[in-house]
Amino acid sequence: MDQLITYSLHLADTTLILAQRNAEWCAHGPILEQDIAITNITLDLIGQSRNFYQYAATLINQSAEAVAEPATEDSLAYLRTEREYKNLLITELPNGDWANTILRQFFFSVFQFGLLEQLQKGSDAQLAAIAEKSIKETTYHVKWSSEWVIRLGDGTEESHQRMINAIHNLWTYTGEFFIPAVYEKDVLPHVDFDALKSAWLEKITEIFTEATLSVPPASFMQTGGKTGHHTEHLGFILTDLQHLQKTYPGAEW
Amino acid sequence: MIPELQTIWSLLEEVKDPEVPVLSIPDLGIVREVKIYDDLIEVIITPTYSGCPAMDMISMDIRLKLLEQGYKNIRVSYQLSPAWTTDWMTESGKKKLQEYGIAPPQEKRVRKMLFDEDEEIICPRCQSSHTKLLSQFGSTACKALYQCQDCKEPFDYFKCH
Numbered sequence: 001m002d003q004l005i006t007y008s009l010h011l012a013d014t015t016l017i018l019a020q021r022n023a024e025w026c027a028h029g030p031i032l033e034q035d036i037a038i039t040n041i042t043l044d045l046i047g048q049s050r051n052f053y054q055y056a057a058t059l060i061n062q063s064a065e066a067v068a069e070p071a072t073e074d075s076l077a078y079l080r081t082e083r084e085y086k087n088l089l090i091t092e093l094p095n096g097d098w099a100n101t102i103l104r105q106f107f108f109s110v111f112q113f114g115l116l117e118q119l120q121k122g123s124d125a126q127l128a129a130i131a132e133k134s135i136k137e138t139t140y141h142v143k144w145s146s147e148w149v150i151r152l153g154d155g156t157e158e159s160h161q162r163m164i165n166a167i168h169n170l171w172t173y174t175g176e177f178f179i180p181a182v183y184e185k186d187v188l189p190h191v192d193f194d195a196l197k198s199a200w201l202e203k204i205t206e207i208f209t210e211a212t213l214s215v216p217p218a219s220f221m222q223t224g225g226k227t228g229h230h231t232e233h234l235g236f237i238l239t240d241l242q243h244l245q246k247t248y249p250g251a252e253w
Numbered sequence: 254m255i256p257e258l259q260t261i262w263s264l265l266e267e268v269k270d271p272e273v274p275v276l277s278i279p280d281l282g283i284v285r286e287v288k289i290y291d292d293l294i295e296v297i298i299t300p301t302y303s304g305c306p307a308m309d310m311i312s313m314d315i316r317l318k319l320l321e322q323g324y325k326n327i328r329v330s331y332q333l334s335p336a337w338t339t340d341w342m343t344e345s346g347k348k349k350l351q352e353y354g355i356a357p358p359q360e361k362r363v364r365k366m367l368f369d370e371d372e373e374i375i376c377p378r379c380q381s382s383h384t385k386l387l388s389q390f391g392s393t394a395c396k397a398l399y400q401c402q403d404c405k406e407p408f409d410y411f412k413c414h
Contacts, residue, residue, distance in 0.1 A: 029327035033388035034397065040390035047304025051333070133303055136414055137394075144389050242335060 003186040004124065005059045005248050006086065009076065010183070010226060011127075012052035012086035016077060017234070018108060019045035020241055021095055030098055039104065039210025044137040051130045053077060072156045073116060078245035082228075082235050086181075087223040092234045099152050099162035104170055106145035110203045111177045111196075118191045125171035127187075163213055175221020184226070260286050262292060264322060271307050272393050273411075274411045275353045278311060282341025285332055293326045294319060299337045301414070302394040339414050351377050356399065356410040373412050377402035 022042040029035025053073035060071040069075075090108065095101045116138060119131035152159040178197040180188070205215050224230065244251055265284055270276045278284050278298070288295040290333045294314050300308050312329040339358035347357035356377045374384050381403040389412075391398040396409040 033390075036392075037388055037390040040394055043304035043306070043394055044302060045304070047302060051303055118278075125334075129336075130303075133300070133333045133336045137302060140389055144394070 001057065001182040004223075005056055005063070006183040007187040008052050008056040008059065008127070010086035010181070012049050012056060012076065013085045014050035014091055015045045015052065017085070017087040017237060018091040018104075019049060020237055021091065021093075022101070022105070024095055038101070038105075041144070042140050044141070048130065048134045048137070049069060049077075050134070053127050055130065058179060061218075074245070078242050082230055082238055084228060085230065085234060085238070086228060087225055087230075087234075088176050089222055089231055090170060090176065092225070092231060093173065094168070094233060096166065097162055097168065099159065100166040100169055102145050102152070103163065103166040104149040105141060106149050106207070107170060107174050107177075107194075107204070109138055109141040109145055111174075111200055113142055114196050114199050115177075118188065118196065122188060122190060126188070149207050149213070150211040153208070153213040160212070163211070167213065167216060171216045172222050176223050176225060179221070179223055179226075181226040206233055213226065255289075257289060258287055258413050261289075261296075261319070264318055265296070265315065268311065268318050271310050271314075272395075273350070273353070273355065275349045276346050278315070280343050280346030280349065282339075282343065282346070283311070283337060293328060294324050295328045295330060297330050299332050299335075301337050305394055307393075337414070339411065342411075350411055352377065354408060355396070356408060358411045358413040372400055376404060376406070377408055378406050379404040 019042045022045070025038045026042075027035065029038055053076045056076060057071040057073055061127075088108075090104060093104070110121075113135065116131040116135040120135070122128055122131075140244050149163070153163045154160070160213055160232065177200065178193045180193050201215070210216050213218050262279065263379065265279055265287070266277045268277060268278045270281050273281075281300060281301070283298045284296065285299050286295075286297040286386050288297070296319075298308075298312065298315070308331075315329050316327050318358075342358065350357040354377050356374050359374065373382050374386075375382055376384050376399075377399060379393050381401055383402040385402055387398040389397050391409050395412060395414070397412050398407060399410050400407045
């Protein structure tokens with residue numbers, strides 16, 4: 001049960017933090033339609049995140065450790081500390097330029113698509129139901145971000161160079177997708193992470209080829225997010241995200 | 254259908270999608286089931302998109318509509334699976350969308366994940382099929398933005414989902 005709670009929180013935190021990052025583009029997108037696109041993706045991610053937090057809250061409240069104050073989706077998002085957050089490191093990195101933002105979305109969405117397929121086949125009915133709902137949205141995210149990778153990679157000299165810089169920034173954060181934490185192995189005994197990784201790499205290679213970009217060689221990969229060991233960026237995000245509830249506990253509007 | 258159940262379904266016809274006010278929630282296909290217990294009415298709805306901000310408002314509107322008619326004990330619950338699909342939208346709902354200026358979702362076909370051919374979407378104003386996708390993401394999560402190449406009007410397309 002504890003492992004399932006932690007895993008649900010990991011999924012919730014990951015989608016929330018990526019949404020929070022993408023939302024920084026609101027009213028700053030390169031053109032209006034793309035501003036709307038990235039914020040729509042943000043909305044999908046927040047919706048998915050809420051479903052995972054609600055599930056985690058239900059499980060926590062059912063468990064023996066339940067305290068007088070029941071957990072809610074809000075208490076889990078607003079009142080947990082940096083070390084309690086279990087999001088993937090890649091989601092908390094600064095947005096950088098548009099190339100960096102869309103490349104992160106592309107890496108993440110292709111990974112998320114494969115993961116959601118597996119969750120649908122898993123033994124937990126609620127995770128399967130959330131996955132069934134989410135994967136329809138993720139399909140759009142994959143398509144949109146792939147098209148941008150190709151547009152910029154196979155674009156101008158400047159856009160191509162920016163994609164190369166983005167790959168350089170982000171690549172070592174992609175390994176974490178496929179290095180399961182203890183709780184993941186426990187909740188997802190049916191998932192072969194190596195197979196998930198091969199399928200991911202195949203899709204990345206296909207799009208990169210079309211985008212005239214090269215897939216970097218295997219290298220050292222950053223880990224830690226899944227167990228609460230974060231980069232220096234997460235603290236700043238949470239300060240912003242949680243400011244109101246920490247300053248005015250229980251505030252509602 | 255027992256008479257009271259029929260009454261409740263017809264009351265739900267009066268609850269509209271706040272984003273697309275010509276559509277009732279049964280038109281939209283999000284009401285999965287209505288259950289009547291001894292002293293409790295349960296309405297089970299399914300979200301269109303995970304993050305659809307209209308859902309909270311819709312569940313409040315359902316509650317208000319039933320309270321107005323004297324029902325006291327009402328529960329609105331959410332069901333995620335099976336996931337909502339535009340196939341559940343009624344034919345009359347699709348017609349109302351069209352008249353409202355939003356191209357209705359077209360017949361579902363197998364979707365390849367990447368680079369499937371862009372669907373041919375009919376302009377709701379001049380019925381031309383000579384239209385162009387401007388953005389996969391429109392004014393709400395459920396819509397994409399198109400432009401008609403003949404009458405030049407931009408329009409929303411209710412995405413097939």
